[in-house]
Amino acid sequence: TTNIGELMKGEGEIIAVDTFDYKLKLIKESCTRLGIANVDYVAADASELKIEPADKILADVPCSGLGVLRKKPDIRWKREIEDIVQLVKFQNAILNNAANLLKSGGVIVYSTCTTEPEENFLLIQNFLKEHPEFIIDDASKYVNQALVNSNGCVETFPHKHHMDGSFAVRLVKTQ
Numbered sequence: 001t002t003n004i005g006e007l008m009k010g011e012g013e014i015i016a017v018d019t020f021d022y023k024l025k026l027i028k029e030s031c032t033r034l035g036i037a038n039v040d041y042v043a044a045d046a047s048e049l050k051i052e053p054a055d056k057i058l059a060d061v062p063c064s065g066l067g068v069l070r071k072k073p074d075i076r077w078k079r080e081i082e083d084i085v086q087l088v089k090f091q092n093a094i095l096n097n098a099a100n101l102l103k104s105g106g107v108i109v110y111s112t113c114t115t116e117p118e119e120n121f122l123l124i125q126n127f128l129k130e131h132p133e134f135i136i137d138d139a140s141k142y143v144n145q146a147l148v149n150s151n152g153c154v155e156t157f158p159h160k161h162h163m164d165g166s167f168a169v170r171l172v173k174t175q
Contacts, residue, residue: 001027004058005036014039015054017046047093053103061091063112063119067158067165088118092127099131099173107137108171111154115165121151124169137170 001016008014016027016039024041031039042049046059064084091112098108112119128134138152149155154168 001039002030002034002036005031005039006034008038010036010038012038012055015042015051016040017042017044017049019043019045047090047097049097049101051101053106054101055103055106057098057102057106057108059094059098059108059110061094061110061112063087063091063114064116066114066116067156067167068113084116084118088123091119091123095123095127096130099127099134102173104173104175106173108134108173109168110171111166111168113164113166115155115157115167120155120167121149121153121169124153124171127171133175134171134173137172139168139170142170 001014005014014036016024018024018027021043024043028039028041031037046061064087095108095110098110102108110124114120124136128136136152138148139154140148140152143154147154147156147161152169154166156163156166158165
């Protein structure tokens, strides 16, 4: 939120959404410290949120966190297959709701801090089948090509990139 707020230079409106009030409080404290005042804070389930159509949506979804094992090694002992199945359902619900809240020509950036294909490109493939009005905008136009996979998505791996594992895709609503 703070990076987006700084890029926007006080123009437009940012709506920060999280189910947890304490996370919103942390975001608000950071924004206040940096002088970012164009943010509304909404405690809500992003899969059910109803707002006016937006130009851009960052869907930084809850995930298994398996891309940050170097920082949080205990995650490996707390995750079960069933957790990932439930997370994928929730991620899909958030992404589908975001698609409904986006203006034509708008952009969704979907991101995770995991390397699990089910939470990343497999989910995006299924989304694109259900939403032919969306296309992937190749990330190599925006970030270092070394971080972009053959599908045009940012995909990092600790053993390859010497950073946390992550995934991000820029989806453009064409109609």
